[in-house]
Amino acid sequence: MNESCRVETVRDGDLAVVRTEGYINREGGEEIERCIQTLLEGGVSRIVLNLEKTKIVNSIGISILIEVLERMMERKGALAFCRLTPTIDKTFRIMGLAQYAGIHATEEEARSALSAIA
């Protein structure tokens, strides 16, 4: 199994898709945080986080994602998750991430949901 987290970004105007691969732990979470911070500073306000290639996330990774979410909310931005494994989907719902960010089956659905936000 692949363990270290890699992040790939595709930007489309003020919307960006961030695709992760690997373990979202402290290291992986911080990699995502850095990437999103850069996007926010570059004018992106809506972000789709595609976790299709991530099979495992721990609570430190989750706490970092929550901090990222809080930062985005402070900036009036929006974030949506997509392509979660059933285990990660359930984890995000229990840990409260779903209260602040939509969870979608596909990247297209997540993009549509964010595009609909004024």
Added chain:
Amino acid sequence: MIPASRGGASALVPRVREILGALGEDAGSDDVLLARIEEAASSAPDGDVAAWIAARLLSRNLKDARFELKERVLELESLYDVGLSIGGQLDLESLCDEILLRSISLTNSRSGALHLFEGGALVLSRGFGGALLSPEDAVRLNVDAEGEINNSARDAPTCGVTLSGCEKCLVVPIQSETRRLGVLAVADKETRDGTIRDFFPADARLLALFANQAATAIETARLHREAVEKERMDRELEVAAAIQREILPREVPDIPGLALAAENRSTRQVGGDYFDFFPLSGDRFAFVVADVSGKGVPAALLVSTLASALHLQIEDARTPAELVERVHRHLFRFSRARKFVTLFFGLFHVRTGELQYVSAGHNPALIARAGGDLEWLHATGRPVGIFEDSRWSEARTMLEAGDRLCVYTDGITEAQNPMQEEFGTERLAAYFSRVADLPIRDAAARLFGEILLFAGSAAQYDDQTLLLLARRDLRTDEPAQSL
């Protein structure tokens, strides 16, 4: 909005530290909070900041508590979900993956491994996060801690095990009720600031619960594999039994001057027993009793090959020995698995009472003379199908009126009772001495009853076949019997 102190941002820091100290908080560990307070206070109007700081800390602590509570809920949900997975899917690899990933995730570990015993050795079954717990480590732990791996995390909030490839490691056994199945290991519990910390007793308890679930999954998968294998074997045995039913003669031929009886009893593992009759011209009558090696469909197919070879060659062979040699060459050529066959082939001259026979490694046939004497007809050569250049000699004897010939397979003499004693040739001989006055059909049927009585509750694993032949006299003169 934060109320600021009169001294400005620089004067605020000692005051904040003082308040935090009074609240039992370590200000030094919370530079981020301090920085935010300084930033906010620099532009705030005068006022006491204590209440604000206390409120922020309370809010943060409540947030942390809520997060921890959610983590506990997540742990319970994970255990529940894995339990459901064990009940719902029988793919052991997926279950092991799920258990390992959840173990790593819920203990905030960086890596982990699940090792299982295979053929007596502990081998890596699933791994995540790089080299952790090499097979050598796993074996060492297993040897050092028979029954319980020494993991001090059970007793104190430190992990006593340090292994190659990691700083700190937590290892628990995967144990069924009766045996050690493997080990589950996680390593390097991480913190938000990037350091590695000791595992907690709660981590050990959680990991032990996952290990228990892994044990259940492994045992369930093993039982499932066994059930599937049994089902496959049952199907195969049905096929083998069907083949055997098709090959064995349905009726005993009616030969003037002869009394015949033959029976085959299949047992739990349908074997390769075979018997057949060959009425020939010139008052001659041939018969065979054979036992091929192996069980199930392969054995049944070899019986089929043997039967075909005998029926094809019997008209052309000049002697029983030549027939057996022809059959041997045929089987040797077409049986790739080097299966072998023991067989007793007899050619009986009805008018004269002479019996020519070849016994290819077969159990000794028994002649119960009308006068009470017993004679054994021993093998005249090797089993068929093993050595390419095998040859068989032929033997002759005479059957007088009232003499009985008993040819059988080893399923009869090797039938076992619960004490694992075999029925044996002595009991067989004693039986035929006792039933000399019975018609041979009854003598054959009662022998199987005798074996059943002897075996009691012990399961029998080899087919039992018996062929009885007698020259007709007044006592045994009876019509041919249907099988």
